[in-house]
Amino acid sequence: MTDAIVSCRGVSKIFGSGELAVHALREVDLEILPGDFATLAGPSGSGKTTLLNMIGALDTPSSGHVVIDGQDLGSLSKAQLSDLRLNKVGFVFQAYNLIPVLSARENIEFVLELHGLERGERRQRATDILREVGLEGMEDRRPAQLSGGQQQRVAVARALVSRPRIVLADEPTANLDSRTTGELVQLMYRLNREMGTTFVIGTHDPRVMEHSKRHIELLDGRIASDERIG
């Protein structure tokens, strides 16, 4: 079990305090293994987003430990958390994932710039990954000139381009129609199979769960079930 990418031990998250305190997560134990294609489901308010934020080093637990690739989040500064996200995690959010003043390619190159990559290599990798997600010929469009599904593909491409250990997607298909949803899930599934990228996807969408290889169900801040499929 030491080869887990992320492991959560007794993770609780409490928002607010006193009477108004909300227990978003209660004593969650979870391990994400390399190659996982996991879906995280549960009713609204059950703590999906909160848990994904922990796994992605966006937030730190109120108690318990989150260890990402050997590093305990509790011991890291803000800047170190930033570095951890930059190097190990890719994110796909529900919407407004892209920087509006940058073109599709520039959005991807931006992350590579943060990594300190040379211009030539940046361009090459951005072009390649955009082809990979089926956006050849749209490299120079700004987000406003892309459809919702295309924007999400750019977001997936950006999450993948720096070859992170894990990609987290929080309701990536919530704003998409069913056909585009299907395409996006297919894309992520293919990338998981072909490149071995680990995915954890928070979702309500049955079309997403269809491809799931591991299904985690949250209820009231606790893991209600965690089963591998197939």
Place this chain on the structure above:
Amino acid sequence: MMNTIRIFAPLAWRNLWRNPRRTLITLVVVSVGLWSVLAFNSFLNAWTQASKDTTLQLLLGQGQIHAAGYMDDPGVETLMPPPSDGLLKALGDKRINAWATRLVVPSVVQSEYKTLPVMIVGVDPKAEGRVSSIPGKVVEGRYLNGPDDDGVVIGRHLAERLKTGLGRRVILMSQGADGLLAEQSFDVVGLYDVDQQTEDYYVFTGRTAGQKFLRLKDEIAEIVFTIPKDQDLAPVIRSLKAVAPDMDVRSWKQLSPFLAATNSFMSGFIYIWLSVVFTLMAIGIVNTQLMAVFERTHEFGLLQALGMKPRLVLIMVTMESTLLIGLGVLIGMAMAAASIWVTSDGIDLSGFARGLELVQGGQVLYPKFDAGSFVLFSLVIWILGIVVALWPARRASKCSPVEAMRMAT
């Protein structure tokens, strides 16, 4: 750091034009603010310069030499011989434009109606014309013809007070060299018109004629000199002091402390204006930038979620304000340079001449382009602008990625 700038500069530039209206407002605020500082500064300098020149050209010159004791007690006992030897040679130096000797003693002028205290000034008209503007300000009659001209040229206002005029006679009284009263009547041959104070106080006659009247030989009271434009005064004063160690050599600043004080007050005034402009500008910058940052909260959160450190967000937003304010500064500089260029042929204030005369201002101002103050004020505005914009930038770097992502859904 260079690398960071290269990466974020294009991004910062594009972000500026996301809200063109707001960017334009900031540009206008900065450029008009800087323009007003630069234009006002050159106008003020021109005005101070012109009023200083006008005053110095009346009688003061750039400096004067007297016998020791004359300044405390001007009169026939504190005179000196005309310059000779070393001093004469020093006055011929190329750092001195022109010089003239004068006999200046207190006196009383009397007409049929009135008796008034004045200074009688004996001049050599030719030399005087090179150091003083008064020979050119005769409005009725003529100026003096030579050192032995025994007519008098008096101020127009003095003539009014004495109820006398051109072609009439006035009596001058003073203490003669022998200690006895000297008294003589003089023809009024000319009236000059400058400012009231001068007109009331100085009565001009030929130097030799004045010496004869006071029963003197060739003694004089003062040597007045001017220096070429752009020549430093201090070394000239030093070398004159060196050749005339027992004499009283003074610069115009020492001769007229009031004028010197006015001068430095005027140049200090620009800093008051600078701080007013800056305060208004700072309010404008902070307001618009805070608004811009607030609107982009989600984006700053996203950038941090992607692994951009808070420090980098701060740098990026600061670069935006650096570009924005820098652009405003450039526009302001161009506007100021243009308005100085347009007015460099002179701003004619003769319309206000009467009013300005009271404070001894010049009538035509020549605003000058002064690269030093241009760069200084522009840099001050730019740097201070960036500093106040650090506040909104800090706000941006404090955006929490979690909050930002929550806001989106």
